[in-house]
Amino acid sequence: PARLDDLSDLLKKGMKELVAGKNAEAVATFEAAHAGSGGKAETDMWLQRARMSNGALDAAFEMILELESSVEDPSLSAYAIGVGRYLFAKREEAKAGDPGGAFDEARGYLQDAVDAAPDAYPDAWRMLAESARWVGDQDTASMAIGRALEAAKDAATLALASKIRVAAGSTMLGSEDTKDAGMRMIAQGVEDARAAIKASDASKENAVTMADLKLQLGLGLLFLEKKDDAAKAYSEAMGWDPTQVDFGTMLSVFRDAEGTSRPFVESLVDGGKQ
DSSP states (O other), rough: OOOHHHHHHHHHHHHHHHHHTTTTHHHHHHHHHHHTSOOHHHHHHHHHHHHHHHOOHHHHHHHHHHGGGGOOOHHHHHHHHHHHHHHHHHHHHTTTTTHHHHHHHHHHHHHHHHHOOTTTTTHHHHHHHHHHTTTTTTHHHHHHHHHHHHHHHOOOHHHHHHHHHHHHHTTTTTTTHHHHHHHHHHHHHHHHHHHHHHHOOSSGGGGHHHHHHHHHHHHHHHTTTTTHHHHHHHHHHHHHHHOOOOHHHHHHHHHOOTOSSHHHHHHHHOOOHH
């Protein structure tokens, strides 16, 4: 078997590769760690966790459930099962099914993992934030997204941060006691959306995502009462993919002081040009 230091370095390398989305590389790294450990359940658990993200979700998840009773660290089992349930939820979501139950299970397992070992699973925070947001657990989502951004500031994580923060901030606007804090949170969400747009692939192939990000930016700007900037963001969203835009909402929101729909029409014209 390999020296403990070498094994530890391999596990750290594999985790960094998982955080960076380099799943095939992570599988190879964890295979080396598993061979070096002499076939321990812990390194096998890491290997199966990587295999789930690399396309072998069903088979690897089955192996994880078999390994659960042999792994000494319960936080590692909770993490691996939580990742599996999250990936099942994402697969169901992509098929337009109902991923709610899987997201809820993912939230529970991932919460257990990070409660027991907050720094051991840096990629768990983003999955926890998304799972919690999906099931309406705003407090957990807001807490987890901050830690997720410490691990990675990629476009997807920044976009999720914007959605969580704008939604959380908007719920705080109804009370004078929390209004200022809510506006600060929304402002942070707007900056997250801008950063996500900057970090995104601005190509035709990514048009739906770009439209979604522009709409998210526009929504945050509306809460900040910056209607002109919001109208520009909505026009840019139309330029990317008009099918993503809710024109009924736009018509009700973009009106001038006299109540006419001139700003809505101007936004449509601008969107048409883009």
